[in-house]
Amino acid sequence: MTQNDNTDVFVVGGGPAGLVAAMAARKKGFAVKLADGAAPPIDKPCGEGLMPETQAALRELGITADGSEGYEFRGIQFIQRGKRVAADFPEGKGMGLRRPLLHAMLVAKAEESGVRLLWKAPVSAITPGGVHLKSGFVQTRWIVGADGGGSRVRRWSGLEATALRTQRYATRRHYRVRPWSEYMEMHWGPGAQAYVTPIGKEEVCIVVMAESPDQADFAKVLEEFPELHERLCRAELASRERGAITAMHRLKRVTRGNVALVGDASGGVDAITGEGLRLAFRQSLALAEALKRDDLSGYERAHRELARRPMRMGKLMLLLGRNEGLRQRSFAALASNPLLFEDLLAMHIGQASRVQMVGTGLELGWQFLTT
Secondary structure: OOOOOOEEEEEEEEOHHHHHHHHHHHHHHOOEEEEEEEOOOOOOOOOOEOHHHHHHHHOOOOOHHHHHHHEEEEEEEEEEEEEEEEEEEEOOOEOOHHHHHHHHHHHHHHHOOOOEEEOOEEEEEEEEOOEEEEEEEEEEEEEEEOOOOOOOHHHOOOOOOOOEEEEEEEEEEEEOOOOOOOOEEEOOOOEEEEEHHHHHEOEEEEEEEEEEEEEEEEHHHHHHHHHHHHHHOEEEEEOOOEEEEEEEEOOOEEOOOEEEHHHHHHHEOOOOOOOOHHHHHHHHHHHHHHOOOOOOHHHHHHHHHHHHHHHHHHHHHHHHHHHHHHHHHHHHHHOHHHHHHHHHHHHHOOOOOOOHHHHHHHHHHHHHHHH
C-alpha cells in the first residue's frame, strides 16, 4: 500500500458486520477496502443460530449459508420446569452454524465480490479525509465503523453518547452430542437463561446468560436445569469455554460527517433475542443504499426503524428473565394457547403484519389476565 492509496469506502472491522457492509457497498459499485487487526477466521462467543430473516438478508447479496456444514432447526422452544411451549417459524428454517465457518464463508464471498481485505492491519486513527494504518494513509470518501461493541471508530468520531445501555454476561460451550430437538431451545431459570442451538449432526452450542459473571457460571446454571444437565453430563466438550458481555445499547446517533457505524459498533440488543446478526446485515444493506444516495440521514432513519422491534422484544425477554411470577403466568398463557406463541415468534423475527402484531398483543394481554 502506498502513501497515495485511496478508495471510495473504507470499512474498519472484519467481522460479519464489516464483511457484509463491505459487500453491500461493493454491490452498489463502490471501491471498498476493509481492515482488521486480526486474521481470519475470527471467532466470537455467540449462540450461532441464523434465523430465517438473517439468511434472507444474506441472500440479497447472493450469499447462501451452507446447510451441509450447519444444522437446520424448525423453530423456537421455551422450557421452564418441565413445561414447554414451541412454535415453528412461519417461513423457512433457522440454521445453526459455527461462527468461524460463517466468517470463512463471508471472507470468501467478500474476496469474490472485489473487496480488498487487509488483515493484521489495525487502524490507528481516522480523519475526515481517510484512515491511518501502520503501512500508510488511505484516502476515502466514506468510513464505516464495524469494529464491535468497544468501537474505537465510535469514540474517534464522537458518537459515544448513548440513550440506553444495559449489559449482562454470557458463557458459551460446544458439546459433542447428537441434537435432541428440532428446535432451538431456551431454558428459563430463576437466575439465568440457557439456549441450545443444534449446529451439526453431532454437536450443539450452549450459551448461558445472567446478570453477573457468577450467575453465568456453567456448573451453577446446569444445576438449575436438571434436564439439560442430564443430557450434557456425559457429553464431550468440543471447544474451550468462552465468555462475553451482551449489551442492550442504543446510541443517540450512528453517523457523523462521513462516518457511519454498523453492527455492535452502532449499538445492539441483548443476545437473548438472537437478533444481532440480522440487525447488522440489514443495517449494512440500508447503509449501502444511503451511500449510493450520498446522504447518511436516510441511514439514521433506517437504523432507528430496524432497531425498534428488536429493542422492544429484548426488553420483554429481559423482563421475563428477571420476574419469575410474570414468567410463570406468561408460560401458562402461552401453553394454553399454542397459536399465540406462533404469533409471538412471528412478531419476534419480523414475519408478522401490523394487524397480527396488534391482535397478538391484545390476545396475549387477555390470556395473561384470565390465566
